[in-house]
Amino acid sequence: YADSAMYLAKRSGRNDFRFYSKDLTASAEERLTLESELRRAIERGELELHYQPKVHLQNGTIFGSEALLRWRHPKRGMIPPDQFIRIAEETGLITELGHWVLREACETATELNADGLPLHKVAINLSAREFQCQDLSKTVADCLEMTGCRAEWIEIEITESLLLNEKDGTLETLSRLRSMGISIAIDDFGTGYSALNYLSRYPIDTLKIDRSFINSTNKSSAELVKAILSIARCLGQNVVAEGVETVGQAAFLAANGCEAAQGFLYSRPLPKSEIMRLPRRVGDTGLTV
Numbered sequence: 001y002a003d004s005a006m007y008l009a010k011r012s013g014r015n016d017f018r019f020y021s022k023d024l025t026a027s028a029e030e031r032l033t034l035e036s037e038l039r040r041a042i043e044r045g046e047l048e049l050h051y052q053p054k055v056h057l058q059n060g061t062i063f064g065s066e067a068l069l070r071w072r073h074p075k076r077g078m079i080p081p082d083q084f085i086r087i088a089e090e091t092g093l094i095t096e097l098g099h100w101v102l103r104e105a106c107e108t109a110t111e112l113n114a115d116g117l118p119l120h121k122v123a124i125n126l127s128a129r130e131f132q133c134q135d136l137s138k139t140v141a142d143c144l145e146m147t148g149c150r151a152e153w154i155e156i157e158i159t160e161s162l163l164l165n166e167k168d169g170t171l172e173t174l175s176r177l178r179s180m181g182i183s184i185a186i187d188d189f190g191t192g193y194s195a196l197n198y199l200s201r202y203p204i205d206t207l208k209i210d211r212s213f214i215n216s217t218n219k220s221s222a223e224l225v226k227a228i229l230s231i232a233r234c235l236g237q238n239v240v241a242e243g244v245e246t247v248g249q250a251a252f253l254a255a256n257g258c259e260a261a262q263g264f265l266y267s268r269p270l271p272k273s274e275i276m277r278l279p280r281r282v283g284d285t286g287l288t289v
């Protein structure tokens with residue numbers, strides 16, 4: 001950090017070296033603070049999962065939700081995952097964090113699927129780093145047993161990069177999870193690389209179209225959405241459109257055969273108490289579509 005600050009300051013040719021240097025040093029320090037605070041956040045109960053509903057585009061029925069991690073920091077307030085997942089990955093804290101997420105999400109899934117209620121699948125984000133931990137499938141199996149959660153009640157969301165930078169054991173782990181009855185979704189689909197061959201090599205149930213395609217006004221984005229829907233149809237995969245914010249976007253997706261969506265149009269991610277209260281029978285979801 002210090003070196004690049006000096007470089008930037010020299011290049012800028014202005015007398016603002018001190019300013020840059022102080023600024024960047026502060027952020028390195030801040031990172032260290034955040035790291036040690038994150039270490040304690042789990043035991044102090046500062047982490048929370050919020051759940052964003054996934055809905056059927058035709059009738060607005062909620063069929064599941066995505067668990068999204070939040071850190072309720074005592075001084076900084078609510079911190080979104082983009083601001084600490086990377087630190088967690090780089091320091092190895094992600095293992096402990098991931099276990100907490102898994103357990104919490106499975107507990108919620110068990111409650112959401114209590115007797116008689118229609119299926120509500122809870123999706124769990126796993127980063128590539130979590131796949132490098134040995135025995136991920138065993139960790140998941142233990143977690144299901146401990147929480148009384150059935151495999152059909154959860155889904156794992158992974159990103160394309162995991163499948164593209166193929167590491168030993170990825171295919172095996174995914175196949176094991178799949179054979180346990182857990183479904184697998186590709187998150188942010190279309191933002192990785194165009195190596196589509198992995199789609200036929202890996203056991204994948206669902207493609208989640210990245211929100212950059214959904215909220216673009218670019219004509220070619222619309223064509224790409226249609227192309228993705230067509231790929232999914234051919235391969236027998238489900239599709240969820242991410243980041244749907246307007247009625248127009250929902251209408252376009254429905255008209256082109258997309259079955260499911262997620263986004264602020266329907267709901268923001270909700271705390272557990274609120275997702276538990278949302279009715280799920282057709283007609284009384286309370287969501288306007």
Ligand code: C2E
Nearest residue numbers: 068069080081082101125126127243244245262263264265
């Ligand atoms: P993601 O899995 O692609 O999650 C979707 C993100 O889009 C979420 O951001 C969600 O709040 C946001 N979003 C949903 N609908 C809309 C919309 O209509 N408009 C816009 N502009 N945004 C929308 P969030 O919660 O900040 O999460 C960011 C990323 O952090 C996630 O992207 C995921 O990659 C990662 N993440 C979240 N929770 C976990 C976790 O428990 N474990 C791991 N490993 N990663 C996580």
Ligand code: MG
Nearest residue numbers: 066125157187
């Ligand atoms: Mg996700």
Ligand code: MG
Nearest residue numbers: 187188208242
């Ligand atoms: Mg996504």
Ligand code: MG
Nearest residue numbers: 159187188210
């Ligand atoms: Mg993402």
